[in-house]
Amino acid sequence: MAAGARAPQPRVLLCLGALLARAVSAGLEAVVIGEALGSVTLLCGNASAPRGLVTWYRNDSEPVFLLSSNSSLPPAVSRFSLVNASALHIEALSLQDEGTYTCQEVLNNTRCFPVSLQVADGPYQVEVNISTAGSLPNGTLFVAKGSQAAFSCRSSARPPPLVEWWFQAAPGRAELFGSNRTLSSFVLLQMSPGLQGNYTCAATNTLSGRQRKVTAELLVYSPPTSAPQCSAETSLVSSTLQLTCRWDGGYPEPDFLWTEEPGGMIVGNSTLGVETVNNSQVEDGKTFKCLGSHIVGPALGASCVVQIKSPSLLSEPMKTCFVGGNVTLTCQVSGASPLAKILWLRNLSQPEVVLQPSNHYLITQAGQSSNLTVHNCSRDLDEGYYVCRAENPVGVREVDIWLSVKEPVNVGSMVGTIISLFLLGVATISGLLLYYSPVFCWKGGTLRGQDMGDVMVLVDSEEEEEAEGVEKEDADEEEDETREELTKEVHKHGHIHRVTALVNGNLEQLKNGLQDLQDDNSAQQSDSVQDEEPS
Known part of the structure; x- marks a missing residue:
């Protein structure tokens, strides 16, 4: 408040006191909200009504003059001004400006209008x-x-x-x-x-x-839920070694650091986990290590290693195919890291020409196993060496497979020949057994002391006896025909038994046959003696 501001007259105090008491009791005072450091305008009653002399006061412990429409009275504070000669306008509000203000209007009579000013501060931060x-x-x-x-x-x-x-x-x-x-x-x-x-x-x-x-x-x-996985691959673009590290299950993606072991020389660091290695750094048996780290742990990270190895090959060295048939050549690769590329070549005048799949050549691959199937084999076109080549950035390995193409065999003729050879072998073995078996002996009924010649003599003697029997029949027709026929039948059956025994190798039956032969010879000799005595 300015020091030169005049104190209100007694009637003004009476008006303000009575008005304030009525307004507070009835809750009729106007409320105006302003913001700190802002501006606000307080209206004096009904702005459309005719205006007389307007004076504004601040209600503290006692009314304090602020400003008036009477131009001869300067405002107490420069921040205060009148708008339309009635409303109080306050600039740069502060918290201290909060309170109750009264507008006194003097026209035909004196009227007072209270206004409550509330100052809001913030929120600033x-x-x-x-x-x-x-x-x-x-x-x-x-x-x-x-x-x-x-x-x-x-x-x-x-x-x-x-x-x-x-x-x-x-x-x-x-x-x-x-x-x-x-x-x-x-x-x-x-x-x-x-x-x-x-x-x-x-x-x-x-x-x-x-x-x-x-x-x-x-x-x-979230950290990865699995262990890191390292692998080595061959780059499709430059055929160089490509190292790949995966650590799945985490969010966000972890960071990867590839090093060459031993020594810990850094190969590369990225969030992709993929690094390309120059061919000069690639050696058989070299080890590379991937260290993965994640923003939420574990604190020491996790690692995996991959060892580079050249391929090894396994295959059959020889295969056979019949003319017009099919044959499959197999090549198995093992120990290759990264996985090897498998090719089939012909070891002819141009060994570097790679075989391509066609109607004649069918090439299939499952994992690190490759098959080459040759259809409709031809001796001129297909017989010879085939080369299976496995290569990766570490090394190249090759293996030769010889394919022999033969004419098909007549199965019927082969079976007949086999049977004939079998029978011939059986006959040969039987003859050898008969030739080298123990010798037959007539005396005492034993089977020792004789050779196969004795048996043959027995057969010849029997034939001679039969001839003599015929001559006796011609010479002496008066003999009893019944007895002659009986004697012939006995000789005849004895001969059959003996021959059968020789063929079948039945020694017991042969022994019995020889005994019968001796008995027959003895009987014939007796008969001959009896025939000769009368003469």
């Missing part, structure tokens, strides 16, 4: 804090999956602001967590990927309606 959260270089916050996260929000304002927490998953609609004057902090016990998104704290001044909000993006990271 909203601070959001999420504990146990890490921060990325761009300011984004993150927490580990399964961990706890404590959220708090602070804001300076007068009066204390209304605090609201909102959550919005990306993409999705915002979800209200709560809204009251005390909800400035809360805790989430189990962070999961579903709780990843934008967290917004909104502070609202209940007087001015001014709102300030701060949004924090929170990511929920």
